Amino acid sequence: MRRLLVFGLGYSASRFVLRAGAGFGHVAGTARTPEAAAERAAALGVETLAFDGLSAGPALRGAVAAATHILVSIPPDATGDPVLRALADDIAAAPALAWIGYLSTVGVYGGFDGAWIDEDTPIRPTAERNRRRAEVERAWIDLGARAGRAVQVFRLAGIYGPGQNAVRNLREGTARRIVKPGQVFNRIHVDDIAGALIAGIGRPAVGPLINVADDEPAPPQDVIAYAAHLLGREPPPEIDFEAADLSPMGRSFYGENKRVSNRRLRRELGCDLLYPTYREGIRACLDED
Template sequence: MARGDGSGARVRRLVVIGCGYTGRRFVELHGAEFDAVDATARSADAAAKLEGVTRHVFDGGPADDGLAAAIAEATHVLVSAPPDDRGDPTLRGAGAALAQANNLAWIGYLSTIGVYADTGGAWVDETTLPEADSERGRRRIEVERDWLAFGADKGVAVQVFRLAGIYGPGRNQIENLKGGTAKRLVKSGQVFNRIHVDDIAAAIAAGIERSGVGPIVNVADDEPAPPQDVVTYAAGLIGVEPPPEVAFETAELTPMARSFYSSNKRVRNRLLREGLGVRLAYPTYREGIAALVR
């Protein structure tokens, strides 16, 4: 297809599968770079909240005619839907439509640094063998491999973005402090990488332009830091007392929350910076939280 301005360039059509927090932000910041944007949500109510896109409901069942038609014309597909206990819902429900998409040039899959095992705080990078400590992480590893295999079979570039802990507008320690939900958990030696959602969007956009980089790219900030330090810093910026420190061992946590502390590693982002050429707007939590306060 050609653009309507007669330039002869192919129409760029983006389909975002699982358009949640990160997908919506990418569309907000970069959606104008595409001629058309389609996005899915798991329910009609969630889909109704999506703005500036053609909406579809998709829960991992067979893609309906509208979504299949959008995928058939897609040049770029961003997959943000997590795996379930049956594998990847996108490949399961929309794999046939993707296999028949003749215009497809790029697929981006949003994964997690949770695929890396505990290293006791040592550094990992894209060459580190993923050996997840949790069932969730193991599912992610399997799905990453499935997407890379799909791309190889179809001859389409696939990039897997392994994301650190996501924060940004509406999802950050400032909001937690104001809402009374912030906790200052202390586990000796524990650090986490984080990443601002706008920097994720920049990484995805760069990946589209440099689709040969990777195919695995860690999307993380420059400074893995103890979680309690982030809470203390955020509290200081808004002039409130931080919550008291609580020892991780005695803290009341859900099994999910406790599982995040089972893996301690530092994640390098050299490929993000040097391969994709991304200059992080928020290289540490300090710049990111300060910007959110402003």
């Protein structure tokens, strides 16, 4: 029987469970507190265990020992990866484990002045959070090599989907049309992340690095304008990037300008995107929201 264990039942991982959970005989996941675990269990209908990132109890160690597939969706903290810190030996020794998926970010590449990049492009992360991500990617790949387990690192572009999208931001009055000449981003709908994970489980030898991004890197202001068009309203006024009131993290995103190729995702993993550009994805968000 296939048994899935998900570390971190957040937005993307929960959507994957909703789409793919029926393909497993048993699904378990973690949340940071017992209260959050109970909430996730009620929402998803799966066994949910508390994991605070510091220590793992007998129930979680038992879930690791029984797992055939593990998905890690917990970001690193200041000292590394919480899952590896608490459970690396247990995961390496899990007798039936066939696949480990790790959700990372295209932010590990850094900036490339708008040039196209792929998984063979040397990474040069600039933000500290992305340097930590790169270190954790290597740690998971190394664990897989030592333990003889298939590991796939999914580098995700900007995530959007139901409840987290430009249409919702416009309706709530939080959308801003910030313009930085030449700036583009890739995006990925949360359901296409789920599809990539399903495809990865089916082809575990592909990788280990896989970019999960849409077909069309686009300026962020275009996405806001398109969402406004769908809503039949005027888009918010353009704001020059230099004058925009952005947090340090928000400003750092605009410092990493690149076009991310999804050729491996499409050709080697055989993953067909439900939403190949932001247009299809935003239309779907309008309907679902």
